[in-house]
Amino acid sequence: AYINKASDSSQQVTLVDSLHSPEGLAVDWVHKNIYWTDSGNKSISVATGDGRKRKVLIATELSEPRAIAVDPHQGFMYWSDWGDQAKIEKAGMNGVDRQILVSDHIEWPNGITLDLSNRRLYWVDSKLHLLSSVDLNGDNRKVLLSSHHHLGHPFALTVFEVQEQVDLIMHSIQTVGMLWFDFFSHMFFT
Numbered sequence: 001a002y003i004n005k006a007s008d009s010s011q012q013v014t015l016v017d018s019l020h021s022p023e024g025l026a027v028d029w030v031h032k033n034i035y036w037t038d039s040g041n042k043s044i045s046v047a048t049g050d051g052r053k054r055k056v057l058i059a060t061e062l063s064e065p066r067a068i069a070v071d072p073h074q075g076f077m078y079w080s081d082w083g084d085q086a087k088i089e090k091a092g093m094n095g096v097d098r099q100i101l102v103s104d105h106i107e108w109p110n111g112i113t114l115d116l117s118n119r120r121l122y123w124v125d126s127k128l129h130l131l132s133s134v135d136l137n138g139d140n141r142k143v144l145l146s147s148h149h150h151l152g153h154p155f156a157l158t159v160f161e162v163q164e165q166v167d168l169i170m171h172s173i174q175t176v177g178m179l180w181f182d183f184f185s186h187m188f189f190t
Helices: none
Strands: 022-028 033-038 043-048 055-058 065-071 076-081 087-092 099-102 109-115 120-125 130-135 142-146 154-159 178-182 187-189
Touching (some): 033 065, 043 065, 065 109, 076 109, 087 109
Antiparallel strands (some): 033 043, 043 055, 109 120
8 A cells, every 4th residue: 555545445455465474574676576574384485566476485494584684786685584593594586595694693583674885784683682783794793782671572673874883872772873673662763
């Protein structure tokens, strides 16, 4: 639905149905495709923006796929999996050339997002109460915040013109352009 008509059910159109447990959604704004993870089907899929030409891209070695993000300019998709062997992976947007970016010191990577200008991937870990990042090859890992208080159970985040600096001022996060949502607490705008 158009944003200004989303509350009107007569203006809503179902693009993809017969999903088991959809978790993450990403839009390829260049090629006008939608990507999603489905933890029930243990798959990552794609469809055209109108829901046609639906295709499962990855359906092996996934336990609990959660968040997904895409970089259509470079042709990669990134996703988190919070199963028994939690990890963050990447592959071509057609599902080929799959590789693991993060697999150690990670438990429940709920939300991921890309900072395309700085070529970094950020994620929140709900079990370890961490906000971390790596470059888009999985190197140069940084923990930006480790706090049970500020990150009770985060499950999503996004970035906008992020600067590589985190200041803890009066128990609040002051990161230019970062937003995450903590399921059990409240939203933090910084």
